[in-house]
Amino acid sequence: MEKPLKIDPTKIGFDLDGVIANTAEAFIRIACEEHGYCSFTLDDITNFQIEDCIGMPAVLVEQIFRDILEDSVATGLMPMVGAVDVLGKLAAHAPVTVITARPLKQPVIDWFEQFFPRKTRDAIRLVAMGDHDDKLRYVREHKLQYFIDDRAETCNMLAAADIIPLVYSHPWNRNRHNLPTVENWQEIHTLLALG
Known part of the structure; x- marks a missing residue:
């Protein structure tokens, strides 16, 4: 095609x-600034299911995305x-x-x-x-x-x-x-x- x-x-x-x-930039920034997960970059996100490729608990991944979805403006998206x-x-x-x-x-x-x-x-x-x-x-x-x-x-x-x-x-x-x-x-x- x-x-x-x-x-x-x-x-x-x-x-x-x-x-x-x-959204990836917002996720990476929030993960570091608010949760102390600062050791990964955009290139490390090699799967749509982020928890499958970086060392972060799925519950935290879900929380960050929920924060972005519920208030995209406040999360700096x-x-x-x-x-x-x-x-x-x-x-x-x-x-x-x-x-x-x-x-x-x-x-x-x-x-x-x-x-x-x-x-x-x-x-x-x-x-x-x-x-x-x-x-x-x-x-x-x-x-x-x-x-x-x-x-x-x-x-x-x-x-x-x-x-x-x-x-x-x-x-x-x-x-x-x-x-x-x-x-x-x-x-x-x-x-x-x-x-």
Whole structure:
């Protein structure tokens, strides 16, 4: 499967964590600053299940992620470099569809309000659905042909259903798929047909 040359901006959707939001940075920072786990870096996170690759109890991993999910603003979650700019340009042409496995919608709305201009926020269609393995239903519901996600298993599932996934490259999804990847938001921008 090759990368598309130009993607119709009305036909693409985005995951939140690991694509729009730099959740790994927030996790690493909180693990160190608040819990004293400072011996690992992004490159050490080689599995989507973080507790499987770093020496941290699963209960603590879950607590940190729960803190981020419940209050993304207070935990200092930042956008990925370039995401605000590119989504702003996309919002001028089409709705921005964000489908996240997060179960809580309000903390995401609050986070978008913190970092994104009103024009971009007004264009965002947010689906917080609570299940990584159920994204296909919402991708189809929104009539999307392309979807960017950082979870290889989600992307493989979408590909099997004739949706074109683009894997946002991170250490935890390398060597877990044979799908097209994107490295950053500048690359995403070059793939969008924004006129």
